[in-house]
Amino acid sequence: MKKMYLLHSAYLLRLLCLLLGSCLTLHAQNVRVSGTVTSASDNSALVGISVLVKGTNNGTTSNATGEYAINAPSGGTLVFSFVGFEKQEIQVNNQSVINVVLKEDNQQLNEVVVTALGVKREKKQLGYTVSEIAGAKMAATNELSPISALQGRIPGVQIDQGAGGLMGNTKILIRGNSTLGVNNQPIFVVDGVILDNDVYDGSSGPRDFGNSLKNLNMEDFESVSVLKGSAAAALYGTRAINGVILITTKKGAQRKGLGVSVSQTFNMQKPYRGPDFQNEYGGGTVGAFFTDTRDPNYKPDESWTTKVFPTNAQGQPYIDRQMNRELENWGPRFNNQQVVDYDGKMTTYQAYPNNYLDAFQTGKGSLTNVAIDGGNERSTFRFSYNRVDSRGINFKNNLGKNAFNLRATQNLNKFLVADVTADYTTTEGTNPPSLSLNNYIWTFPRNYDTQYWMQRQNYIGYKGGLRNVSDVNEPNLVPGADHWFNIFENNYSQREQMVRGRLALTATVTDWLKLQIEGNFNNLYTKSEIKELGQGVNFTGGRYALGHSTKQTNFMKWLAIFNKSITKDLDFNGYVGGESQQYSLSFNNAETVGGLSYPGNFFLANSVQSQKSEGGIKTRRSYKSLYASADFAWRDQLFLQTTWRGDWSSALTYSNGSGNNFYNYPSASLSWILRSRSILLCLTGSVMES
Template structure:
């Protein structure tokens, strides 16, 4: 970190130098001539310089200018630009008038180049930094939820530091579908790793290292057309992040803090009528006790429940049902007394003697809820900026402290952003930005179907009679037999033992940024050189104490640790040109780039320890487990673009790029891809410039983007295996056959759109149709075992995705004191698998509990859920035999993981100095195979398993009896009915539809003049506020927008998710 210290010292020196210039402060208000209302976000600049500021929500501004400054320029989209002479004034109020031709909104596009939005022939949607800040999210991906059409965010869980997946225009490939992230022109990693369906820890996604406090805006380039210049990584779209830069003038300091109190938003719906055990439901007792000659004849419910329903001895099967974790035991709150983990039975005593020591068998309806705690997230930032005409600088420090809703889980993050812009000479400009983050976690929760995931225990199999308070008070004590204090030691740990003993820690450091030099060769030509780097190092360690369910006594406990080191460098050099030739405008660029990615991984683990619970490599019994991996990737590229405009009406763009990839065979490592787009502002052509119809544009684009594969896919390497032979290490040849003639994967994209604006731009509509076709997909296919291998990478398969996006806004009310703005985003798409490899009828994308799979099959939608379903008659009625549903003989389609449509509506308000907004977003459709419901019904913990008195009276399932052809009348026990769910997919599939009130924000802004404090803002906010609608099939109320991971293969599969979190907090910001 010596280099970081040096950079910090240099930055402080730069800041000190930058603020030495003498300045004067000018204040004022900007209003509209049309209605007298204040105009926010007007750019106020010192003419001939880059110095300036923006007006606030009340149209007010305050700008520091050099004492020799002559005039100020005021610019705003749709308004005529105004220049005002300063002439010694310190207050300058301005009234702006509408300019129907001045629709020169600019957006950031590929390579960080700003262009007028009206000139683009493809869809770009921009989200401002202030809009992102409303969410007060610590992970910037989550802050994008509902902010742009066609963008789907999927959260892995509600745990601290959890990852989030972002999809732009859905699925395009069998492999990676994540967009490229670019910060200030330099690509950075947004990879994630950790949790699987069956185990692991979610370590978050890398984009969470971006500090939301420093973001000026985010541009979302949605199609391959918009992103062609970024190469293969951009085929899934690009998220362009532009960070804030310092403004010239005296030093400005901002202090801010936001603090939220986080609680579990909701939990699955559990029943509270029957407890742990087997055969304890009243219906079974009534039949058995009324059967003449049976051992149960005449037994009271108390005696039956004690002898045959549940009796705790050791929690490992020593009693009756105490080793099971299903909740088919006796009825709760019925006056029964039973032996439980805090009042166990003694096997040497009689039933009657043990009954005397039993405890009341009562429900604890909030036992799962009681495990969770109130989390706290506190984010504190300080920023400083200032500068002269020739040098500006900005520094931001942010500290984030998170305490999770799961006990003993946390995250601490420190972030520093440094940026400076220097005009070295009238022709040379240098822009440097550095971002550093350090993240520490003492413990992150386990996930998946694993003993380390507390929801797999308390959320999936927990006895409804278990008193969580006792488990909390005694988690670090032991029974007389030496086992840890627990409710069921056969399958589970005490949840407090899990979170306090079996911890997973993580330390991560990351630095990313770039240096950009721009030299103005002539007034129409410049050359840009940029060097960017993204480096991180991460150390992870997991420990499991002896006495845990998966580390029995004598084992000593176990641990594992790994270190991963990733460095990506990008270097670009390109010429930019821009020339007006009478009615024609010509611009473009020509350049080359170099990319190198170096990754190192090392692993060390021990399955048994000599000294119990001493987690060090020197304490390993036998030989430790070790692993090392190193990879390097290199890519060289040339690219260019040509942009032609005519009379501010017609815009035609061409791009081309050629990549040379180190991961493809020599004969295929060079691949070329072009794009073309056309925009026509027809309101200019036909002179439609009245206030009712302000702007109209048609656009069309076509692009082709290539993609390569992962490093070292072309060759096979031996790997060490255990055990050794005669003291010599053995090496094995891999089972995957090296590919033959592998080629790049290509995505061809088409887009057609229309943009309309009405009533002086108070109402706007943007509609786009897109079609993405990806072929030559690089997939791993099975090969004949007779070849000596099991699989091989090949080019095969074609996916086609088409859809519609709609973005609309309307300024519904605009008066001097009050305004109301509504923004709507909506998208719908279909993704079809056109073909797979020759002879391949199905590609299994992922699988859950047998026989459930998520597959791609030719001619079918992507992401079909296959499994065993109910047999039905021609009218759709389920068929039953003996009171139980009949299953299909083979797997069939049980659902599809992709949503039908996505939508959101955001309302923003201003009343004088008060501001507010609320965001509602929705996902309609998209099926989920949820293990929480599937096993919850099977184990008897869900509400549906006690509905309508079925445990007292038995259950008659709806459907047609195949033996009579009439509605079913056969009554069966509830335990037997739901026990039939095993190996049965359809009962676990729910519709993932949801409508949520995502955000609420209220703020109050106070401006001060001629005081040390220039602005004070206070506010309240809430996130994940309420669920407004869930589909009725989701009767267990899982959160449909979370899963076990963020990869494409995780879509539509849920495995005991950690519950979602609702946050409510306050924020304060002070500007000096």
């Protein structure tokens, strides 16, 4: 029995060594693979491409420059995929660099997409790239911004989330920057109505209330098309130099009775990670190495010493209050010492590793959408109501939105169709976070207990207002008390009303000719308020500001659309049109000066000194344009597209009416589809003459 036991033990030992050696061998076979993913059509970098180790959950995505990196078995297989492109599998074969070129999915070439000016084309006819996504997929993200909803869904598009809270701007770039200007973002066109995609530049203060895109309701989107490249967007002129995102909204359908759709979604957001901080040392000075004011109660022989406490008159060590200087974590190592805190009370000297995340809350949001539609053989309609209630992860950052949309179509006779859209949205946003310096990096040390110091009694001075470090009777000398005072005692709000209307008439003249005439407007009315409580004794001081702005856009367009077969091998389609647009931005702002006569009462007449006011027309411009397109298809495989647009801009006109205010943009593109394989040759050009 003893011999049998020894034999079994030796066998198990050899088996354990064999398994351990196998594990080490398998681990050694993993290699770090990196490379770049590009498009076969134009060699551009593809963003958001899924890279997955086949048969596992190990994956990553390509970044803004198309680059990726992943750990994979040397004998494994990488799978590259994205919507609209052919999936590609590549064996690793112990390679450390694998560059991949993805082709567009040929099965999608016969799909019809919406292109410039809302004209529908088959994908195979285009010599440029158009990516399309269903509106339902965007609505399912429950995002407030349509830009955020595009994240990871369109190749070649880079999206960066802003830091402005719920309503802050989200930046979108199509194939990188195209100019040296501040705004390199594409324009948005909703059913022919052009919306400005403004960026936050800090000129209106440190708080970002976003642009008018947040007023859109993604539940109303039927489809979204992204036009990439100059040839794709040439018919929109200089406004589309950075690309175009076309949005087509839903309309009613012929049915018996009424169709009712109700959706309700909820979401929660919780910050899970902040900057990486050290948690070994707390607040304290670096001694004579630093030029800022040093606490006078360090011992005379410690002028060049770090990691020590200053001491008070009773000989008690206390935490350096860092008055009149920025963060210095040169205090002693944390060891649960008993010391005097900033407010004169004894406390345990320790790190608070989560003090940064404690400065945020759990965000919550709900979105309710109700839609009713119906129609018969002559008319259709769709009406929707959308309600958004959201609370951000930043304290007091809230957003409420009510959106109403109506779209109706009517066959006036057998030749003429009317399409009418009316849209009204109200949005109210409050207290987006200040985009100034981060106090947790510049002021608060690692021993700062956020949950304690953010309480009102711990940041308000004993005489009211903000605690005064120069007052010898002030018991609370905590650094950065103004941070919580500004968050909880001040209020910043912006209320927007967006009114959008559109009327389009389409006449079918012959089986190859249609005429369209369209008029639309888009008005945005904004009211902003600033209420700042005084920080002086008994809350003296303070500020109240009130501002209004009106942005108005009026647009008229006519279009003749041709679609005719010249011979059995040669087809022609195109259009000729023109448009006129007027844009104006007016404003008026007023604010108190010298503080408020009655603290905590916010109205303009409460100004200590004469209030300051300004207003007028900030911007006014107009465009008049002509454009044309001629597209030829030979045997349904060779496609030539040419466009031309000419603009007359008031920005280039002198006050006496003189000036050369005309410039134009020709473009051409060619695509060739051979034996179901896509060989795309894209020749594009852009010319400006003024």
